[in-house]
Amino acid sequence: MPSNDRSRKSPIPAGPDEAARRNGHSSAVPTRGCIAITADGAVLRTLKTSESLAREVVRTIIDQGLQPGDGLPTEGAMLEQYGVSRESLREGLRLLEVQGLISIRRGPGGGPVVGSVHPANLGRISTLYFHMAGATYNELFDAWMFAECILAERAARASDRTARVAAMAPYLELNEVRETPEELARFVQEHAMFHGAVASLVGNRVLELTLQTMGQIVSHHVATVDDPRIMHDLIADDHLRLARAIAAGHSGQASTFMRDHIEGVARYTRERLGARMDDLIEWQ
Ligand SMILES: [Zn+2]
Known part of the structure; x- marks a missing residue:
């Protein structure tokens, strides 16, 4: 939480007045930069290979009824199974790891393990x-x-x-x-x-x-x-x-x-x- 250093908290000096106006919150004009919440534009986009890979891993977890702590295939096995580059595989697994949905044990006998669904x-x-x-x-x-x-x-x-x-x-x-x-x-x-x-x-x-x-x-x-x-x-x-x-x-x-x-x-x-x-x- 908060430190007292306010200047550090304004990485985006975009116009707050405009942001608030577009946002319909003109009475609560922020005193620092922020990005307006918007419903404009499509959020649909083409997935990167790593994101598609992450989806496949999630599908495997659900389809096979895996539970927290259960192991997933090794990196070598996944590379063969999904036919993606090592870089894309690691990036995809990292996407799930930062969400706590898998964890990756390092070292011998390590590998990806199913994590938990935590609010x-x-x-x-x-x-x-x-x-x-x-x-x-x-x-x-x-x-x-x-x-x-x-x-x-x-x-x-x-x-x-x-x-x-x-x-x-x-x-x-x-x-x-x-x-x-x-x-x-x-x-x-x-x-x-x-x-x-x-x-x-x-x-x-x-x-x-x-x-x-x-x-x-x-x-x-x-x-x-x-x-x-x-x-x-x-x-x-x-x-x-x-x-x-x-x-x-x-x-x-x-x-x-x-x-x-x-x-x-x-x-x-x-x-x-x-x-x-x-x-x-x-x-x-
Ligand atoms: Zn309470």
Whole structure:
């Protein structure tokens, strides 16, 4: 997240007034360069060899029902199978690697391995777009609240009561979760896991993936400049009542509790970060 060096954050000195006008956001003229969000022009284009190769690898993963950790053919086998250059093969695999969809083990016995489908990786690529478009952390928090309220509301409306109770079971009692984890990374992960459990109930994988990205970005960026563990008790209490509302199927209550929860975290973060909330969302 944000450093205080504002000058470093304006790599594109393109006219922001014009960008805002074309974007229909004339009341929120950015104070630095950004690229206007556009719906103009075709996004369809001819794929490069490496991109076609990446598609083939993905097709293989899906068609063969491979799972995270399963190995893919060696480089030599793939070169023969796909009939592409070594350069294109490596570039194609790299496209998938940066998305976390495969990992490449180096050394003897190494090779490509199936990775995972994680909203954090989708969030990471989103931050590139947010940054270029001039979006700020204030906007991110606004979007995060919107996303989480929808997830909580839909999770509580999930018709399968058994699934709701099972997903919320780890959070229905306070017990040992009162203990503040010593490691920041573990705290961040546990917090994200609760929100992931809520999202898993919405019954729509598009919503489950995309609406989790905002929270994932907040977790990763805020944790790099501040220690959110001070909010541990507040978060544990919030999660407890959210888990109970969702397990009981009270959708209105779930949405309200989630709004309160995100507002609480946002208020705390705003107090700590002050003007840095107006910084561009970093691509990281
Ligand atoms: Zn939370």
